[in-house]
Structures are given as C-alpha cells and as structure tokens.
C-alpha cells in the first residue's frame with residue numbers, strides 16, 4: 014500500500030481516505046485517519062476550497 018501525503022496536515026500516511034473535491038470535482042483530496050477524527054480542514058490544491 015502506497016503512502017500518501019495528507020492534504021490537511023501534510024504528513025505521510027498509510028491510513029487515509031481519498032475523495033474528489035466537492036467544489037471542483039477535479040482534484041483529489043487526501044486525508045489521514047487522524048485528520049478525519051479531529052475534523053481537520055483541508056484545502057483543495059486546485060480551486061482553493063477549504064472545508065471539513
């Protein structure tokens with residue numbers, strides 16, 4: 014399983030969820046388990062949308 018960089022905290026993580034940005038639908042948002050639990054916000058690298 015590949016490591017991915019969490020979009021919220023920037024750490025590399027093995028346990029993550031990946032989903033398309035709800036605003037632009039183009040960029041993939043990666044969030045680690047910890048950021049999911051703490052509801053850390055992410056920022057879309059493409060359109061700049063920030064959200065939980």
Ligand SMILES: [Zn+2]
Nearest residue numbers: 019022045048
């Ligand atoms: Zn994270």
Ligand SMILES: [Zn+2]
Nearest residue numbers: 034037057060
């Ligand atoms: Zn976006």
